[in-house]
Amino acid sequence: MNIKTTRRAFLQGATAASAAMVVGLNAKGSWAAAHGGEFMPNPFVKIAPDGKVTVVLKHFEMGQGTSTGLSTLLAEELDANWDDVDIEFAPADTATYMNTLMGVQGSGGSTAIANSYMQYREAGAAAKSLLVQAAAAEWGVDAGEIEVKDGMVSHGSNSASFGDLVGLVPEGATPNPQLKDPSAFTKIGADKLPRKDSNAKTTGTATFAMDVMPEGVVFAVLQRSPKFGGTLTSFDASAAMEVEGVVDVKQIPMGVVVYATNTWAAMKGREALTTEWDFSNAETRSSDEMEAEYAAALDRAEGLAAKAEGDTAGALEGAAKTIEAEFHFPFLAHAPMEPLNSVVQIKDGKAQCWDGCQFHTVTQGAVGAVSGVGPENTSIETVYAGGSFGRRANFTSDYEVEATMAAMALGDGRPVKLVWSREDDVRGGYYRPMTKHRVRAGVDADGNLVGWHSIMANKSIFKGTPMGEAVIVNGVDLFSVEGVADTEYAIPNMDVTLHDMETAVPMLWWRSVGHSHSGYAMEVAMDMAAEAAGRDPVEFRQDLLANAPRSLGVLNLAAEKAGWGGDMPEGWGRGVAVHKSFNTHVAQVAEVSVTDGKVKIERIVAAVDCGVPVNPDVIRAQVEGAIGYGLSHVMRQKITFTDGEVDQSNFPDYEPLRISDMSKIEVHIVQSSEAPTGIGEPGLPPAGPAVANAIYDAMGKRVMHLPMVDDGIEFS
């Protein structure tokens, strides 16, 4: 991380906060108004006279632990007592709460801690410096001699709590933040610091968007086109209006909204609707046809050159042995536990949106534009998000815009809560792109990897979006080929060819984005290359990662902790995978058992290098969760189409990982002083291929068609 940039961002933030104060956004928040009130020296922290410290979170909390992480950073430098630290979600205010790695206010790409590491520390240090100045003036002592610990400020026989001091910070005082040397950290890196969201989430008191029901709320569901790209031609609402509790039915551009006094009545009303659609611009193919087109694309000579290094054709021609593998990865829905929903009220020229908001800038802009009140008159109250895995952030803010249009169509100023059913969610698109990926690789007579050609076919996530310009280079969406074109393996001759496919089905980033498929193809094919070379899979990779010390480090750590090469029970197999994503390095060793032909994933040992481990227990939790989420899809989840309609509908046919599927997981974290990097996603990519390689070790079968149940694998 560039400290200068971060410092500048910090100062910009402070300026924006002053502006906010002037317009009365939070008059109590200025330290000028601190006497007797709340002390808000910068946009990221408030300290109350009772000593309670509130950390203002610019990132949303979908379970990834940022509420704990950002609080840790700030409380570390503030030297707050952890039990006194509370959390609050920031309003939509891009200038003040920008994600400095994304250029908008929002969360994604495993950037929350990476972009906040210096900013939240500086904010804590700045607040502390003002409290120290106040104490120094009060006691007539040198500020440099004052100690701060656990929310108490002391000098000799004098001591005061933060709460005692907030009213004493003089107007116009200037903070002089001094960051700690990492050796002095007591919270950052502490093995276990209790999560800030645990209590609310174990007592049922945490508020999710689904739980927001303002006075006068109207519940609504939307009948969308059954095929992507279809448009409504007519509808008959007479039977729907007969359903008890249904209060109105309206058309919006995406379909027909049924409004009711409760969610269930709205759903029943929707079932009673009759709708007619025009499918002339819709996706009407079945997935078999799409798959055949993707497969045919792999055979075409032309394609977009995502990478062309050395003489790959020559290297493969001259190789002693070659391997070829063709992988299939299906469309995938995110299916977060909390179905998508949002509450929108448009009244008196203002729009209010309650949301588990992941992309504040985009949603504020979209709701403001669609409602006509403008983003400046649009406020967002962010609440807990019941999972996302990428789904709640997209370029159009699709579900918030639907709620906005539903509120406008009702037109009476009442808040409208638009809820997606699980069926809406599974069939609603914004899928992980279906991908076909063929690898040809060659080794020489000495067992060295000499050439690699990846040919990939998928639909770009970013094409046609406002961010496309930044990430599409010579026609190649970098997110379509990430994890392949930028591999850390030292492969002397390597080509990556991309075929950009078209479909009306909307695509979206899904936990770990391109790495969700590329990690699997790379690491299974790498195992095949190691076998062709007659070498041990770990030793083969070690050689290729000689100049990638951090990936090599996690590979060695995982192998050591898993007892690579050691004995295993009869019928077991062991497999390894290592993959870098979001600047974090993860290696995993999986062990599977096979009984009566059925596979059980027994144990996964992970090693992680994500720079400074801010919250080791959150890191462990994220790696555990990413493995489970990844395996859910590797094992048996897929989205397919028949005549343009999604075949799956709900958990019974989009069967998620269940507790009985969950293996033992060990997570080992590399101690590092490098700047912290992402952790929400990087645990996912190596899990699938490590398991696939273990299955090969146990059964001699290479699994290349996902989900694994479609490739003849049965799980016990």
Added chain:
Amino acid sequence: MAITLKINGEEKSVEAPPDMPLLWAIRDVLGMTGTKFGCGVASCGACTVHVDGEPTRSCQAQVGDLEGAEITTIEGLNSDVAAAVQSAWADLDVVQCGYCQSGQIMSAVGLLTEKAKPTDEDIDSYMWGNVCRCATYTRIRAAIHEASKRMEA
């Protein structure tokens, strides 16, 4: 029509048709939001409540069949078993997004009430119907074992 439900020891009059699922009566009519909607087809367990002490998927229980039943939601948990479960859950930081956890806890209380010292296999079998998309399952297992220990103390 009004139906009287006994929820968390209190009698409540619910204005709802008899075939309304208990889930929606609790959430949208009574405004008690600790019980969650996840799938609507009894496949995820997010809506689990206790009916006469038995973990029950409230999305499939109709209010018309529940007059006279003792219904307990996450808001009404107050047994020693529940205290052990909730404290173990918090201390082990089981939660991630948290949306499924009310249901997980209601099921875990059901399990430990039935069997104070469950094995991993007991846990996997009893908790099978409670989905966690964040995959907090390893910690759920650990927290149930920890709660079991706390119940002995």
